Amino acid sequence: KAGVTQTPRYLIKTRGQQVTLSCSPISGHRSVSWYQQTPGQGLQFLFEYFSETQRNKGNFPGRFSGRQFSNSRSEMNVSTLELGDSALYLCASTFYGQGNTGELFFGEGSRLTVL
Amino acid sequence: GENVEQHPSTLSVQEGDSAVIKCTYSDSASNYFPWYKQELGKRPQLIIDIRSNVGEKKDQRIAVTLNKTAKHFSLHITETQPEDSAVYFCAASSFYGNNRLAFGKGNQVVVIP
Numbered sequence: 001k002a003g004v005t006q007t008p009r010y011l012i013k014t015r016g017q018q019v020t021l022s023c024s025p026i027s028g029h030r031s032v033s034w035y036q037q038t039p040g041q042g043l044q045f046l047f048e049y050f051s052e053t054q055r056n057k058g059n060f061p062g063r064f065s066g067r068q069f070s071n072s073r074s075e076m077n078v079s080t081l082e083l084g085d086s087a088l089y090l091c092a093s094t095f096y097g098q099g100n101t102g103e104l105f106f107g108e109g110s111r112l113t114v115l
Numbered sequence: 116g117e118n119v120e121q122h123p124s125t126l127s128v129q130e131g132d133s134a135v136i137k138c139t140y141s142d143s144a145s146n147y148f149p150w151y152k153q154e155l156g157k158r159p160q161l162i163i164d165i166r167s168n169v170g171e172k173k174d175q176r177i178a179v180t181l182n183k184t185a186k187h188f189s190l191h192i193t194e195t196q197p198e199d200s201a202v203y204f205c206a207a208s209s210f211y212g213n214n215r216l217a218f219g220k221g222n223q224v225v226v227i228p
Binding site for chain 2: 004033035040041042043044045048056058059090102103104106107108109
């Protein structure tokens with residue numbers, strides 16, 4: 001079974017630009033969540049989508065948004081980029097249903113550098 | 116919201132010794148406590164988890180203990196090996212299976228051969 005796939009893996013943007021990151025979950029996983037990882041701050045929850053609906057949202061400004069498609073693939077968008085948005089953005093998928101263990105399956109991340 | 120703190124931030128141990136990482140949480144409603152391991156340049160992976168109705172759980176060389184009264188939980192690694200070198204993240208959630216995990220900032224564990 002293929003793992004969680006994130007694209008692009010690396011990208012460089014300048015302040016003020018916007019960026020869209022993509023995540024394809026494990027087949028059969030309907031929940032996708034996004035986390036921002038920065039040195040010294042650990043992983044911070046951005047949002048979670050389930051069946052195309054945002055189910056949870058973390059404490060990030062409105063510049064951070066996301067969506068989920070009917071095939072469970074998800075995208076997140078960051079508008080008006082700031083230097084502080086430089087981070088590794090991790091997507092994780094979870095299986096919901098009988099046998100759900102609660103485990104998050106992470107992708108390898110998209111490393112965003114804002115100049 | 117939930118706040119999770121990890122101590123110490125860096126831990127160096129001799130190969131074969133034990134390593135203990137402690138985490139505290141703030142929300143008494145939290146009932147699910149996973150631990151994730153992230154090796155350098157790789158994705159975080161779940162290594163063990165515990166729910167609030169259990170005080171201890173063990174899986175080979177790793178174990179997790181939970182003290183609900185004191186609101187802290189710990190990861191114990193025995194007989195450490197070089198491949199245990201990684202960053203370990205503890206997390207807490209108020210709903211089992213809820214993907215809104217509050218993670219600690221991570222502990223760098225270095226196993227010295």
